[in-house]
Amino acid sequence: MRKLSTALGLPQHRFASIHVVGTNGKSSVTRMIAALLEAHGTSAGACVSPHSERWSERVLLRGEEISPEDFEEAVERAVEGAETVSRALEQGEEVTQFEVATAAAFVAFAATGVEVAVVEAGLGGKLDATNTIPSRVTVLTSIGLDHTEWLGETELEIAAEKLAVLRDQTTLVVGRLSPEVMELAESTAAERGARLVVAPDDPGEDVVVRAAGPFQRRNFALACAAAEAFLGRLDPEALAKVGATLTIPGRLERLPGEPPTILDAAHNPDGAAALAEALPEAAEGRPVVAVLAVLAEKDARAMVAALAPAISCLICTQLPADGPIRQGHLDVSARRRSLSADELVAAARSAAHGAGVEPEAVEDLDAALTRGRERALELGGVLLVTGSHYVLAPARSALRL
Numbered sequence: 001m002r003k004l005s006t007a008l009g010l011p012q013h014r015f016a017s018i019h020v021v022g023t024n025g026k027s028s029v030t031r032m033i034a035a036l037l038e039a040h041g042t043s044a045g046a047c048v049s050p051h052s053e054r055w056s057e058r059v060l061l062r063g064e065e066i067s068p069e070d071f072e073e074a075v076e077r078a079v080e081g082a083e084t085v086s087r088a089l090e091q092g093e094e095v096t097q098f099e100v101a102t103a104a105a106f107v108a109f110a111a112t113g114v115e116v117a118v119v120e121a122g123l124g125g126k127l128d129a130t131n132t133i134p135s136r137v138t139v140l141t142s143i144g145l146d147h148t149e150w151l152g153e154t155e156l157e158i159a160a161e162k163l164a165v166l167r168d169q170t171t172l173v174v175g176r177l178s179p180e181v182m183e184l185a186e187s188t189a190a191e192r193g194a195r196l197v198v199a200p201d202d203p204g205e206d207v208v209v210r211a212a213g214p215f216q217r218r219n220f221a222l223a224c225a226a227a228e229a230f231l232g233r234l235d236p237e238a239l240a241k242v243g244a245t246l247t248i249p250g251r252l253e254r255l256p257g258e259p260p261t262i263l264d265a266a267h268n269p270d271g272a273a274a275l276a277e278a279l280p281e282a283a284e285g286r287p288v289v290a291v292l293a294v295l296a297e298k299d300a301r302a303m304v305a306a307l308a309p310a311i312s313c314l315i316c317t318q319l320p321a322d323g324p325i326r327q328g329h330l331d332v333s334a335r336r337r338s339l340s341a342d343e344l345v346a347a348a349r350s351a352a353h354g355a356g357v358e359p360e361a362v363e364d365l366d367a368a369l370t371r372g373r374e375r376a377l378e379l380g381g382v383l384l385v386t387g388s389h390y391v392l393a394p395a396r397s398a399l400r401l
Helices: 002-007 026-039 068-088 097-112 155-163 179-191 214-231 236-245 269-282 300-310 341-354 365-379 389-399
Strands: 016-021 044-047 059-061 116-120 137-140 171-174 195-198 253-255 261-263 288-292 313-316 359-361 382-386
Touching: 002 068, 002 097, 016 026, 016 214, 026 044, 026 116, 026 214, 026 236, 044 097, 059 068, 059 097, 068 097, 097 116, 137 155, 137 214, 155 179, 171 179, 171 214, 179 195, 195 214, 214 269, 253 389, 261 389, 269 300, 269 382, 288 300, 288 365, 300 341, 313 341, 313 365, 341 359, 365 382, 365 389, 382 389
Parallel strands: 016 116, 016 137, 044 116, 137 171, 171 195, 261 382, 288 313, 288 382, 313 359
Antiparallel strands: 044 059, 253 261
16 A cells, blocks of 8 residues: 555645544544534545445545546546556555555545545554555544454454554544553553543533434544544534534435335444444334344344344345445455355344344345335334445335335
8 A cells, every 4th residue: 555655646645634443433433523624614535434335435525425527537546556556566466456445535635635534444454555644633433343353352452453553743532442442542642642532422412413323422522522633623613513414324324215214334243232222212112123134254143132122023134245245345355245144043043032033034135125114014113224334225225116
């Protein structure tokens, strides 16, 4: 990635940057920080991942998805640089898909003249392609056990990988952390001469946060702390306007129609727990019928254990083999697959039974969504589709027909 950036003229040095790392909440916090900066008159870009339907969704300019023309131009430049760099690498090595996508975002930010880019890390931090930005503020959203095959088996190991992006003499803003991880954050900040800011759990009783769920209030409080660390101060009116108007795709996202349908990208146990916390309010007390699809690398049993107390019915399905599941953060798509519906039922059974929920397997995703709609209508309830980022786009397509 450093070689690619150099070949492209170091575009990431033509704007200021804020780096967002963590297990959960990164995309929401990234979007929120960028919106807060814009509300304060600072032109901002945001780099988020993964995308739902289009690669261009990963690049936001002044609050909007980049235009197809600007995205095409940025990708073409990044690909040209990648081809040059790959030819000089050792045999068997090449610039990865995620590195090209990240470089294209940096090229786009530089070309369109944003003052600051808020950059979400793809996976981990230390070795992530985004770790080439000279960030002035680093945000650690949360730490949980996810991607353990790459990042470590304990929360401390995972936190160390993510905190490795912190630059000397900058600012580290942290959200809700365990005492052990907070201690590591404090020591890392001290070692690097960085100021440590601990965000509150809530932005304040008088602040309305349109993005649904208690977890989004925590995310917004963290985003406010990060924006304030960058800007120096926040204008209460601008803060209130952003809180009251900003929505986050794929996070308690509601689709119109009957039954009411909620899409949420929760894809690990902590994410499922945050979703379960939010469901009683989001579903307005109605029964929740969940359609669940999970990648094989995830802890499906723990996800169901967290989610089961908040749902009435569980339909286990799987992601299409030729779908966006193959567009991962790293070029390891051959190792990424969806759990089959039967595998997911087997993993979920004990956890679901403990909450009085009987899981059923429906292999085809479209058929599972149809079954979920039927059950939600029978129960006078709400349909929930969750378990993976990669279930959102096919669910939107199928449920809007």
